[in-house]
Amino acid sequence: GIQVEQSPPDLILQEGANSTLRCNFSDSVNNLQWFHQNPWGQLINLFYIPSGTKQNGRLSATTVATERYSLLYISSSQTTDSGVYFCAVDVQGAQKLVFGQGTRLTINP
Template structure:
């Protein structure tokens, strides 16, 4: 099945810093989503982005489907951005949604 790798696994930043999170996938995808899991375990959808670029406030994402990667950008980080960021993909060969192992982000005040 499709493989999803996220990097870095852990990231510690000062409040106000910018960050880039990466998601690589091993096969063509029908869809790709970025999620934020807060410290209480709730998963929130950030972007549905199988290709192209989207922006929502301080967050933006770009997926280059032909090169099989997606990037999530967080600008002017706030402590509430802390948590785990997951990339999830649906490969073209089946209906499963496969999650990466996540990037654990900790923003220091």
């Protein structure tokens, strides 16, 4: 099946810093999404981005489908950005998202 790898596994930053999270996948996909799991366990959908670039406030995401990777950018980090960030992909023809292992982001004040 498709492999989804996220890097780095852990990232510790000071408030105000910028960060880039990466998601590599092993096969062509027709659906790629980014999620944030906050410290209380809630999973929030950040982006649906099978290709191209999207921005939402301080967050933006870019997917280069031909090269099989996606990047999540967080600018001017805040402590509320802490948590685990997951990417998930849906193989063409399938109906189920496969998740990466996540990147744990800690933003210190």
